[in-house]
Amino acid sequence: MPFIEVIMEAGKFSKDAKRTLVEGMVGIMDRVLHSRVEQVRIVLHEVPEENLFDGSAVVSEQSVDQRQEGGIIPVDEREDSSAVD
16 A cells, blocks of 8 residues: 655645645556555645754745745745645
């Protein structure tokens, strides 16, 4: 039975976005491993921003430029509509 864990920042994605993510992962598991939908287990861990670190700095305390350099783009600056408003 395939088991997938995803760690993400809390409150950044809507229920619909998370559902779409899970459906996509299940589809990939089906195509690649021929796993039945009911066999795939997925856990989404939502971590509060104050518990996310980039090196030794708390992500929430970094400047926008520092976060973008590290691949972290604040929700209000994303073009993606799947983020929570």
